Amino acid sequence: MNISKLSDKSGVQVSGIDVSHDLHDDDISKIVSLLYEHGVVCIRDQQIQPEELANFGARFGSPVEHNEENLRLNGLSTVMSLSNADDRDDRQLNGGAHWHTDLIHTNEPASFTMLHAVAVPPSGGGTLFANQILAYQALPIELEEKIRERVVIHCYEGRTDGSMPEILHSLIRKHPVTGKTALYGAADTGIGIVDMEAVEAMKLYLEIGEFATQDKFVYRHQYQLNDLVIWDNAQLLHSAEVLTRANSKQEQRIMHRVSVRGWPETD
Ligand code: OGA
Ligand code: MN
Numbered sequence: 001m002n003i004s005k006l007s008d009k010s011g012v013q014v015s016g017i018d019v020s021h022d023l024h025d026d027d028i029s030k031i032v033s034l035l036y037e038h039g040v041v042c043i044r045d046q047q048i049q050p051e052e053l054a055n056f057g058a059r060f061g062s063p064v065e066h067n068e069e070n071l072r073l074n075g076l077s078t079v080m081s082l083s084n085a086d087d088r089d090d091r092q093l094n095g096g097a098h099w100h101t102d103l104i105h106t107n108e109p110a111s112f113t114m115l116h117a118v119a120v121p122p123s124g125g126g127t128l129f130a131n132q133i134l135a136y137q138a139l140p141i142e143l144e145e146k147i148r149e150r151v152v153i154h155c156y157e158g159r160t161d162g163s164m165p166e167i168l169h170s171l172i173r174k175h176p177v178t179g180k181t182a183l184y185g186a187a188d189t190g191i192g193i194v195d196m197e198a199v200e201a202m203k204l205y206l207e208i209g210e211f212a213t214q215d216k217f218v219y220r221h222q223y224q225l226n227d228l229v230i231w232d233n234a235q236l237l238h239s240a241e242v243l244t245r246a247n248s249k250q251e252q253r254i255m256h257r258v259s260v261r262g263w264p265e266t267d
Contacts, residue, residue, distance in 0.1 A: 061262030
């Protein structure tokens with residue numbers, strides 16, 4: 001395994017491994033350690049099939065199953081395709097183009113999400129990652145005091161009509177494995193803060209979200225064909241770049257995706 005840094009904010013790239021072969025437990029454990037340490041791991045040059053991605057993903061945790069048939073790639077319950085090449089609507093096309101944490105509107109949000117770059121456009125189509133450990137460390141003390149012990153009320157798509165359950169997550173949280181303190185769910189689906197007046201709460205939530213996603217915390221990943229990018233949702237916010245529909249094969253962006261729950265321990 002050859003390992004080098006992608007930026008001074010987050011991310012390492014790994015080459016010299018082939019995840020289509022059953023990797024040794026030690027190799028998986030090494031990748032998990034890199035994820036905990038650097039937030040994003042990009043494994044280059046992976047020519048893998050969706051089935052192989054599903055198997056690889058399952059070694060990191062318990063894969064999220066997609067109930068809707070149309071989300072399943074090749075009938076695989078855990079592999080989804082993100083694409084600008086077919087006729088899905090604009091909402092689906094740009095569903096990930098805002099700062100968020102995968103499945104934060106559930107009691108057990110995703111730990112890791114991975115994207116395999118199957119088609120990459122010549123420009124654009126990157127993913128942005130905002131390092132929430134750095135953001136926490138840079139919080140001015142007055143802001144830190146305002147949000148210490150605060151718990152955010154999250155709801156699917158930020159809905160406030162009561163149609164989906166309200167889920168609570170602390171805004172400052174220790175990483176479940178490394179114990180490093182980070183901002184958590186600081187942007188996206190928050191609809192309020194426990195024991196705080198509604199307008200004041202949303203003002204504060206938006207202020208924290210802006211703070212947490214400043215350029216100085218952000219690594220932008222430009223995909224190469226066959227990149228396999230994995231990230232740790234407990235220490236990053238992420239956002240897709242806004243996409244336009246592909247008019248030609250060249251402009252296509254296609255990602256195969258697996259997301260998992262659970263926190264593997266490492267040595
Ligand atoms: C996701 C996501 C970002 C992207 O798959 O959860 O947010 O760049 N994707 O496609
Ligand atoms: Mn996402």
